[in-house]
Every structure is written in structure tokens, then in C-alpha cells.
Amino acid sequence: VNSEKLDRFRLQASIPVSGAAIGEIHEVIASTVGEANPNWAIKESSWKALKSLPGGKDQSVYHDYSTFETARALLKHKLVLGSVIVDAVLFFRGDLAHAGEKYDGLNIRLHCYVQIAGVDQEQNATEAVVFQTFRCDKCLKPAYTRKKLAAHRRTCSERGLLKCPYQGSTLAYDVRNSFNSTLDVSTRSMGTSLL
Structure with a gap:
């Protein structure tokens, strides 16, 4: 073996x-x-x-x-x-x-x-054998795609709702792509790019 x-x-x-x-x-x-x-x-x-x-x-x-x-x-x-x-x-x-x-x-x-x-x-x-699996780091629930893991993380009862770290916002990431939307608004108001 x-x-x-x-x-x-x-x-x-x-x-x-x-x-x-x-x-x-x-x-x-x-x-x-x-x-x-x-x-x-x-x-x-x-x-x-x-x-x-x-x-x-x-x-x-x-x-x-x-x-x-x-x-x-x-x-x-x-x-x-x-x-x-x-x-x-x-x-x-x-x-x-x-x-x-x-x-x-x-x-x-x-x-x-x-x-x-x-x-x-x-x-x-x-x-x-490598299966591409992903697991929530708080509750250990498995997900078979990154998309499903991201969806789970937004509502994980062990983790609680994720809060936006930018501009003191209290928005939760309960809507898909809300983080990207927050970044777009933040970078437009500063006139800079994160890239």
C-alpha cells in the first residue's frame, strides 16, 4: 500500500x-x-x-x-x-x-x-483520486462547485451573514455579485482602480 x-x-x-x-x-x-x-x-x-x-x-x-x-x-x-x-x-x-x-x-x-x-x-x-470539492470552513458543509460554496457562505448559519468590509457598509452579501457592485461604487467614487 x-x-x-x-x-x-x-x-x-x-x-x-x-x-x-x-x-x-x-x-x-x-x-x-x-x-x-x-x-x-x-x-x-x-x-x-x-x-x-x-x-x-x-x-x-x-x-x-x-x-x-x-x-x-x-x-x-x-x-x-x-x-x-x-x-x-x-x-x-x-x-x-x-x-x-x-x-x-x-x-x-x-x-x-x-x-x-x-x-x-x-x-x-x-x-x-482527486474530486474537486469545496467545503465551508465554518460548518464543513461540502459543495461541488465554487458557485455553490459562495452561495452557501452567504447564508451559513455557523458563519452568520458576511458583512461588507468597504466604507463601513453594513450590506450583507445576500445578493449575487453584491461585493463586485460595492467595489465598482467604491472605486468610481475614489476615481481609482483596484486592478
């Missing part, structure tokens, strides 16, 4: 499939995966034990296989199916963007890499 994804609260170890318990788990999971899609395969070397300790921080969003490898699979197979089967076991493709969460208690789980047969993929490697 990319060393930036692990910290002192997240530990990992490879698990050989030589023991009876993990061998049986491997057979059941590999069979289930093969039934879901005959092109999917699990190697015996792909099993890891993950241990998350209480504390730490949420991880950044990442995926286990790089987009380059996924793109190659798409070019070769024309279609790469995506599915999530949720039960006691969670199956998802390695290019699904996900992030580890901090835990309040000890969490131990098994992790394995499901690969597409015939496509070489490096196991246990991660790639950062």
Missing part, C-alpha cells in the same frame, strides 16, 4: 492461504467472485489482514488500481462491469474511489484484491 495511506493507526500484513481457516475463506470468496463474473479472479497471494486502531484521521480518497490499468482493461474488453454486493462481505472494483475512516474502536478485517483475468495489475498499490 502506498505508505501515505498507512499510519500508526492502520496496520497491514500479508496472509498466506496455507492455513485451514483462510484456505476455506479463500475458496468460498474465489468461488463467489467467479460466479459473479467469470473474468474475475483472486490469487492466493492477494490476501491481507488490516487492523485499524482507535483514533487517527480519515484517509484521503483513493483507489487500489490506477486509472491507466482500468483504461487498458476497457480498451481490451470494451466493457468492464461494476457491481457492489453488500453482505458480510463487500465486493467492489479496485478502481472504485473509496477512503478509510477513522475508527472509535479496534477494527480487524480481511482484504483481498479481485483482479480481471488476463490484465496485469500491481497488487497492494494505491492511487490518489
Whole structure:
């Protein structure tokens, strides 16, 4: 795993499939995966034990296989199916963007890499995923565009209404572009330009 994804609260170890318990788990999971899609395969070397300790921080969003490898699979197979089967076991493709969460208690789980047969993929490697998101610095509400963040900031209950810092004005920025209008009036009255 990319060393930036692990910290002192997240530990990992490879698990050989030589023991009876993990061998049986491997057979059941590999069979289930093969039934879901005959092109999917699990190697015996792909099993890891993950241990998350209480504390730490949420991880950044990442995926286990790089987009380059996924793109190659798409070019070769024309279609790469995506599915999530949720039960006691969670199956998802390695290019699904996900992030580890901090835990309040000890969490131990098994992790394995499901690969597409015939496509070489490096196991246990991660790639950062960048979504352009914005977050209010007061209430932490997310927004997916700067425009939506600006609209939220004008009415954020944690922040209160923003006040105009120019000429002692008490106008709130509750109207779009009111700041630009204030600047236009201010600079015209002074006969100068801020640019």
C-alpha cells in the first residue's frame, strides 16, 4: 500500500492461504467472485489482514488500481462491469474511489484484491483520486462547485451573514455579485482602480 495511506493507526500484513481457516475463506470468496463474473479472479497471494486502531484521521480518497490499468482493461474488453454486493462481505472494483475512516474502536478485517483475468495489475498499490470539492470552513458543509460554496457562505448559519468590509457598509452579501457592485461604487467614487 502506498505508505501515505498507512499510519500508526492502520496496520497491514500479508496472509498466506496455507492455513485451514483462510484456505476455506479463500475458496468460498474465489468461488463467489467467479460466479459473479467469470473474468474475475483472486490469487492466493492477494490476501491481507488490516487492523485499524482507535483514533487517527480519515484517509484521503483513493483507489487500489490506477486509472491507466482500468483504461487498458476497457480498451481490451470494451466493457468492464461494476457491481457492489453488500453482505458480510463487500465486493467492489479496485478502481472504485473509496477512503478509510477513522475508527472509535479496534477494527480487524480481511482484504483481498479481485483482479480481471488476463490484465496485469500491481497488487497492494494505491492511487490518489482527486474530486474537486469545496467545503465551508465554518460548518464543513461540502459543495461541488465554487458557485455553490459562495452561495452557501452567504447564508451559513455557523458563519452568520458576511458583512461588507468597504466604507463601513453594513450590506450583507445576500445578493449575487453584491461585493463586485460595492467595489465598482467604491472605486468610481475614489476615481481609482483596484486592478
